[in-house]
Amino acid sequence: MRTILLCTAAALLIGAAPAKKLLTPTDVVSSAPASAWKAIPAEDLVVMDLKSGGRVVLQLAPQFAPVHVANIRALARGHYWDGATIYRVQDAYVVQWGQNDSEKGFPAGVIAKPPAEYTRPVKGLAIKPLGYADPYAPGAGFVNGWPIAYSPKGNWANLAHCYGSVGVGRDLSPDTGTGGELYTAINPLRHLDRNIAVIGRIIDGMDKLSSLPRGTEALGFYKDKALYVPIAGIRLASDMPAAERPSYEYMDTLSPSFARYLHLRANRHDDFYIRPAGGVDLCNVNPPVRKRSA
Amino acid sequence: MRTILLCTAAALLIGAAPAKKLLTPTDVVSSAPASAWKAIPAEDLVVMDLKSGGRVVLQLAPQFAPVHVANIRALARGHYWDGATIYRVQDAYVVQWGQNDSEKGFPAGVIAKPPAEYTRPVKGLAIKPLGYADPYAPGAGFVNGWPIAYSPKGNWANLAHCYGSVGVGRDLSPDTGTGGELYTAINPLRHLDRNIAVIGRIIDGMDKLSSLPRGTEALGFYKDKALYVPIAGIRLASDMPAAERPSYEYMDTLSPSFARYLHLRANRHDDFYIRPAGGVDLCNVNPPVRKRSA
Numbered sequence: 135m136r137t138i139l140l141c142t143a144a145a146l147l148i149g150a151a152p153a154k155k156l157l158t159p160t161d162v163v164s165s166a167p168a169s170a171w172k173a174i175p176a177e178d179l180v181v182m183d184l185k186s187g188g189r190v191v192l193q194l195a196p197q198f199a200p201v202h203v204a205n206i207r208a209l210a211r212g213h214y215w216d217g218a219t220i221y222r223v224q225d226a227y228v229v230q231w232g233q234n235d236s237e238k239g240f241p242a243g244v245i246a247k248p249p250a251e252y253t254r255p256v257k258g259l260a261i262k263p264l265g266y267a268d269p270y271a272p273g274a275g276f277v278n279g280w281p282i283a284y285s286p287k288g289n290w291a292n293l294a295h296c297y298g299s300v301g302v303g304r305d306l307s308p309d310t311g312t313g314g315e316l317y318t319a320i321n322p323l324r325h326l327d328r329n330i331a332v333i334g335r336i337i338d339g340m341d342k343l344s345s346l347p348r349g350t351e352a353l354g355f356y357k358d359k360a361l362y363v364p365i366a367g368i369r370l371a372s373d374m375p376a377a378e379r380p381s382y383e384y385m386d387t388l389s390p391s392f393a394r395y396l397h398l399r400a401n402r403h404d405d406f407y408i409r410p411a412g413g414v415d416l417c418n419v420n421p422p423v424r425k426r427s428a
Numbered sequence: 429m430r431t432i433l434l435c436t437a438a439a440l441l442i443g444a445a446p447a448k449k450l451l452t453p454t455d456v457v458s459s460a461p462a463s464a465w466k467a468i469p470a471e472d473l474v475v476m477d478l479k480s481g482g483r484v485v486l487q488l489a490p491q492f493a494p495v496h497v498a499n500i501r502a503l504a505r506g507h508y509w510d511g512a513t514i515y516r517v518q519d520a521y522v523v524q525w526g527q528n529d530s531e532k533g534f535p536a537g538v539i540a541k542p543p544a545e546y547t548r549p550v551k552g553l554a555i556k557p558l559g560y561a562d563p564y565a566p567g568a569g570f571v572n573g574w575p576i577a578y579s580p581k582g583n584w585a586n587l588a589h590c591y592g593s594v595g596v597g598r599d600l601s602p603d604t605g606t607g608g609e610l611y612t613a614i615n616p617l618r619h620l621d622r623n624i625a626v627i628g629r630i631i632d633g634m635d636k637l638s639s640l641p642r643g644t645e646a647l648g649f650y651k652d653k654a655l656y657v658p659i660a661g662i663r664l665a666s667d668m669p670a671a672e673r674p675s676y677e678y679m680d681t682l683s684p685s686f687a688r689y690l691h692l693r694a695n696r697h698d699d700f701y702i703r704p705a706g707g708v709d710l711c712n713v714n715p716p717v718r719k720r721s722a
Binding site: 223225252264266267268269297306321322325327328340341344345346347348400402406408409411414415417418 | 617638
């Protein structure tokens with residue numbers, strides 16, 4: 135006996151139009167004016183194509199980790215990731231890719247020992263506050279589409295480890311990692327905030343990573359190298375021919391549309407819901423990002 | 429170049445013993461005395477075997493949803509799920525199984541219209557408070573190993589929608605679902621708290637569900653029925669022969685061991701970490717549950 139379950143589009147599927155249609159967060163996204171959207175620069179987009187045919191797109195955050203981001207651009211341009219693989223999938227934790235235990239050298243321009251870009255000063259950031267308590271930091275909110283945690287008093291801000299966040303693999307501190315080995319969080323991992331350089335997030339194709347078989351070795355490394363997922367190429371969108379270049383935009387988190395979206399994420403009242411929460415977790419807001427139509 | 433990354437066992441893998449070994453949450457679990465553990469009754473364990481060979485074990489929560497739990501036991505005993513499948517996997521949301529659009533009738537003893545067991549009175553619950561802010565409820569904490577949200581003033585408590593929580597699929601309210609269609613959350617989904625009956629959680633084999641291919645239809649339903657994941661059987665552990673019956677225990681959330689574990693989950697200070705968070709999200713505590721040795 136099929137039950138539709140937890141769907142924002144339930145009324146649609148059932149076919150009976152309710153007397154009064156209450157706004158969903160999705161409605162706000164689809165009706166937001168063009169002025170609520172900002173294009174993501176092509177040099178902030180990293181396109182990872184899997185040999186199996188799937189495509190994963192990563193948005194870089196130079197505002198938060200400029201040295202690591204410069205490294206990642208240099209690694210992509212220097213073809214460091216040719217022959218790279220996904221070699222680690224730890225359930226409810228991370229998917230990790232790169233050159234693993236290869237001894238491949240870095241291309242020119244890569245800084246081998248980047249500074250610890252785990253936080254940046256809060257000064258200079260135009261923050262839209264979340265408006266609800268955060269267990270990890272004095273403040274939580276959004277900057278240019280990114281979920282962040284921050285301390286006005288401590289003058290620090292960090293990109294939050296939410297689903298899809300991308301960080302830089304490292305060994306024990308004070309190593310900060312170069313950017314050659316990257317991981318994405320397949321569950322919120324806020325306890326890693328301020329302990330690792332977060333350099334961006336997956337904005338498309340996340341399901342290609344989250345659905346990979348979990349590795350059976352310690353920390354989710356694949357035991358059998360036959361399970362490694364081969365990567366066909368990792369390129370900056372700005373280095374791709376214009377006709378092939380994908381393009382994305384994010385909702386301006388200072389816009390009135392985002393304020394409405396955030397309010398509705400915290401107060402679901404559409405047909406399926408009977409009790410709005412009156413609050414929302416930083417990692418459950420999911421600031422809107424979408425592909426731009428050509 | 430392999431980097432170990434974000435590992436609790438980093439020192440172990442790297443092989444160099446640090447001068448002073450700082451306790452990890454895992455250390456607390458492995459050194460907790462027998463008195464810190466409580467056995468899970470066999471009638472609270474639902475064993476779901478997939479035809480592919482994987483096993484998934486669900487712990488029921490009769491303290492929170494007694495009518496739905498009674499239904500699920502009756503459905504299992506009445507072989508309702510013979511021929512059932514997993515037919516929906518929505519990325520970062522849910523994996524759902526049951527009889528889908530089959531017209532199969534319910535076995536005797538199943539209550540077709542259960543009450544809305546979305547919350548229960550807070551009175552009578554021995555709560556270990558989380559001790560940190562929760563954006564969804566006035567209080568958050570643990571009862572008998574379960575993560576819960578609650579309001580002392582409102583006198584309600586609910587099982588929180590964390591990774592692995594299992595809820596009852598339903599249509600639009602006031603339908604509450606029978607228990608024939610179940611889902612598990614593959615990401616924290618706290619906005620569903622108090623809007624759906626949570627009846628338990630996956631305590632083993634979660635990776636068999638979280639790694640399934642995502643469905644491409646609306647809400648993650650599989651388009652092609654060939655993708656449906658066949659379920660070989662769903663049984664209560666108490667109905668299995670004693671020799672085959674799996675057995676689990678949970679850490680008593682009122683024990684001193686759990687208090688230490690919780691403190692360390694909120695204040696990671698082992699070798700990998702440089703800045704303890706000083707807080708933790710309800711869904712990132714992961715109260716310990718483990719298989720009992722025979």
